[in-house]
Amino acid sequence: MSYLAPQEFVTKMVDAGEAKIMMSTKDTLIRAYMAGAILALAAAFAVTVTVNTGNPLIGALLFPVGFCMLYLLGFDLLTGVFTLCPLALLDRRPGCDVKGLLRNWGLVFCGNFAGALTVALFMAIIFTTGFTHAPDAVGQKIGHIGEGRTLGYAAAGFGGMLTLFIRAVMCNWMVSTGVVAAMMSTSVSGKVIAMWMPILVFFYLGFEHSIVNMFLFPSGIFLGGQFTWTDYFLYNEIPTVIGNLVGGLTFVGATLYSTHYGSKKARAAAGPVSPLSAQPAE
Numbered sequence: 214m215s216y217l218a219p220q221e222f223v224t225k226m227v228d229a230g231e232a233k234i235m236m237s238t239k240d241t242l243i244r245a246y247m248a249g250a251i252l253a254l255a256a257a258f259a260v261t262v263t264v265n266t267g268n269p270l271i272g273a274l275l276f277p278v279g280f281c282m283l284y285l286l287g288f289d290l291l292t293g294v295f296t297l298c299p300l301a302l303l304d305r306r307p308g309c310d311v312k313g314l315l316r317n318w319g320l321v322f323c324g325n326f327a328g329a330l331t332v333a334l335f336m337a338i339i340f341t342t343g344f345t346h347a348p349d350a351v352g353q354k355i356g357h358i359g360e361g362r363t364l365g366y367a368a369a370g371f372g373g374m375l376t377l378f379i380r381a382v383m384c385n386w387m388v389s390t391g392v393v394a395a396m397m398s399t400s401v402s403g404k405v406i407a408m409w410m411p412i413l414v415f416f417y418l419g420f421e422h423s424i425v426n427m428f429l430f431p432s433g434i435f436l437g438g439q440f441t442w443t444d445y446f447l448y449n450e451i452p453t454v455i456g457n458l459v460g461g462l463t464f465v466g467a468t469l470y471s472t473h474y475g476s477k478k479a480r481a482a483a484g485p486v487s488p489l490s491a492q493p494a495e
Contacts (some may be wrong), residue, residue, distance in 0.1 A: 215399040222396040223473040226466070227484045229384075229396075230297035231306040233289065234313040238320060241289070245324025248288035252325075253332035253428035255279020257351075259416065260358075260429075264351045273417035280388075282393055284408060286464040291321050291426050291454070296389040296461035322454070329427035337435035348436045358435025362421070364487050374452060377421060381456020384420030384466075387411040388457075389465035421453045 217225075222423065233241070255276050263272035283290070298317055301309040332334035338344065340352030341349040348356065366373035430438075 215403060217397050219469070222393065223469050225396045226297055226393060226453040226469065227300045227304050227306070227474065230294075230301035231309055234296055234298050234301055234306075234309045234362065236317070236318050238323065241320040241461065242324045243287045244392050245290075245321040246328040246331075248283045248290045249325035249330075249356065249424055249427060250332050251283040251286075251328075252279050252290065252424050253329040253336075255282075256425045256428050257332065257336050257432075261465070262353055262434040264354050264450060270417060273413055274371075276416045277391075277412035280412045281404065281405045281408050284392070285401065285404065289321050289324075290388075291325050292385045292388045292422065292457050293392045294321050295458045296466040297394060300463055300466055300474075303467075303470060304474075308327060309370025310421055324401065325424045326427050330431050331422060331431040333428050337432055340436060352432075354434045355429060356433045356436045356438035359430045359438040359445070360440050362426075363430065364442045366484070367444070367448045374448075377449065378451050378456045380419070381421040381423070381453040382460035383418070384415050384422045384453075385457040385460035386423065386464040387415035387420065389461035393465060393469065421449070421456065423450060423453045423457050425452060426453055461483060 227261040236244075255278060256361070258279070259276035261272075263269050266272070294317055298309075298314050302311070302314060319426055331344075340348045340355075361376075367376045369376070388411065390411040391408040394405040396409065397407055400402050426445075426449055430440075430449060433440070434442065434445070
């Protein structure tokens with residue numbers, strides 16, 4: 214598996230954050246679009262497997278295939294840049310400032326949303342045979358997911374919103390752990406194994422992922438779900454984005470940075486990072 218020590222992969226995290234902030238607008242949007250599209254396909258795949266087998270665990274076991282594909286191709290999810298980019302500011306990397314950070318986050322959000330929305334429309338066409346028939350079993354399932362995780366939270370009031378926020382925090386704790394875990398290895402097999410475990414945990418436990426929801430909820434609306442775009446943004450997407458930011462930055466990025474990278478002594482102990490480890494970070 215070619216395991217890297219914590220000081221080495223945390224250095225890669227900071228380097229990745231710097232690279233993403235400095236990336237051109239074109240590259241940022243393309244990579245974000247493709248990441249959103251691939252993750253949306255993985256979500257459609259997992260829901261289809263769950264409906265056809267009646268076993269949510271099988272769907273959760275297979276969902277990480279999408280995450281692994283987009284990571285290995287060097288594409289970017291909002292959940293990942295929430296965790297990595299602030300580290301470049303903490304390390305005071307030249308050219309990395311709050312303006313650049315917010316620019317990256319905004320572009321990645323737009324790219325992820327566009328990619329996921331494209332797949333949502335494509336899958337809605339498939340589930341309804343070009344909108345000529347009622348949604349099939351998978352389409353009906355997606356519609357009910359959207360209703361329960363917007364209007365369901367809203368009906369519970371503060372408790373519902375708190376639950377949504379905590380689920381979003383826990384989601385990016387696991388997802389960003391997957392991002393970091395992939396940096397622990399220099400081999401494709403090692404990266405895939407390391408990523409698979411925390412992604413499986415987040416999906417099976419039903420945590421709230423802002424990009425997965427960019428597919429599920431628009432799909433639900435296209436398929437006749439009984440909720441609106443306003444319901445989706447107010448009672449899911451916006452709180453989920455905030456929770457994902459908090460979870461990834463506090464429980465993964467800042468903690469690893471503070472304990473494995475926060476001192477010159479720790480960085481010196483890491484030594485030079487092998488060129489083989491310089492892989493793109495999700």
